[in-house]
Amino acid sequence: MKELFAVIGDPIAHSMSPQMHNDLFQYYSIDAHYQPLLVKKENLEAAIKGLKAIGISGFNVTIPHKTEIMAFLDEIDPLASDIGAVNTVVNQNGKLVGYNTDGLGFMKGLASLTSDFVNQKILIIGAGGAARAIYYTLAKTGVKGMDICNRTVEKATHLIETCPYQITSEALSLEQAENKLSHYGVIIQTTNIGMSPNMSQLPLSINFLRESSIVSDIIYNPLETFLLSEAKKKKAIVQNGIDMFVHQGALAFQYWTGITPDISRMKQIVMEQLGGTKC
Incomplete structure (x- = not known):
């Protein structure tokens, strides 16, 4: 059965994470899909319950939910707890665990x-x-x-x-x-x-x-x-900021799959989306 991963936020259409992660799933022959999901503030709790109910394997969290989501998770990594924000969630045997990979x-x-x-x-x-x-x-x-x-x-x-x-x-x-x-x-x-x-x-x-x-x-x-x-x-x-973006995404991918992904491949995908070569 295909595993489901996602990124939730509002707005979300601009996210480059789906292309980056879906390319990695294909590259490493993982039967999975990464989907952007628009989630309004008032629907956050219901969305998290729904994602947990369908057995999502993991998801990223972006603006404006990085702090508010902490109230709806089962466990939070100590660093993420100290920072007061979560941007990566892993489903560990039905338990949603939050991490912060930004820093x-x-x-x-x-x-x-x-x-x-x-x-x-x-x-x-x-x-x-x-x-x-x-x-x-x-x-x-x-x-x-x-x-x-x-x-x-x-x-x-x-x-x-x-x-x-x-x-x-x-x-x-x-x-x-x-x-x-x-x-x-x-x-x-x-x-x-x-x-x-x-x-x-x-x-x-x-x-x-x-x-x-x-x-x-x-x-x-x-x-x-x-x-x-x-x-x-x-x-x-x-x-x-591309290096930060790619490396935080690589850490999330590693949390989800146990695989350390090819950073240069990820960076190339992002650069193609941005259409530039500076820095």
């Missing part, structure tokens, strides 16, 4: 650029859900120092204070971060600045960006944000 996916993508990120001074721009997943995951991994800058400093302070892992961090205003940008070997951009309609904006000035530092923007559409194009001019090493 781990980002970390694996970052590791493809540098194996020494644990000892680098890191700056995260933004203090939303993505920043939280990345910050907590890197902190748990043992990163020595990691600051957060945000338009609202209080939000960055709250993220730092609620982190359950030991790490040295400072909450900064955007201006403070701009002035000490040369201190950081890795800069991680997690806001939506750089996406339409803010494609010509920078999240902060990079006048003091040091040469050969890593600038990673989790946006992948456009493939090269204004931040990355400007960072390139300063001879920084740049990375868009």
Whole structure:
């Protein structure tokens, strides 16, 4: 009997996960199908009960359900519980178990650029859900120092204070971060600045960006944000959000099937959908 997998969210038509996962199922000769499912907020509980009732093997969770879904799962992985968000669910013998692969996916993508990120001074721009997943995951991994800058400093302070892992961090205003940008070997951009309609904006000035530092923007559409194009001019090493997207999807696939998938194949599928080659 064909196994069923899915991604739930609202909106969902834009998701690139179905093409990526269905290609993997075919490539590894797994009799399964991955389906995008539009689920409204008010229908989330009923949807989860329905997916469980039909014996779905696993599913991904995207906006706006990553936090609310936790109330309807049987078990939650400790890291996902600390982050306060789930993006991957596995059906383990009728029990729905939630995981968060966003931070781990980002970390694996970052590791493809540098194996020494644990000892680098890191700056995260933004203090939303993505920043939280990345910050907590890197902190748990043992990163020595990691600051957060945000338009609202209080939000960055709250993220730092609620982190359950030991790490040295400072909450900064955007201006403070701009002035000490040369201190950081890795800069991680997690806001939506750089996406339409803010494609010509920078999240902060990079006048003091040091040469050969890593600038990673989790946006992948456009493939090269204004931040990355400007960072390139300063001879920084740049990375868009495709690596994070592909690696978090690979971790989900591994949770579901026990197979470590071909990352390069997954990346090619995503690039074909986006129709570009930058970064």
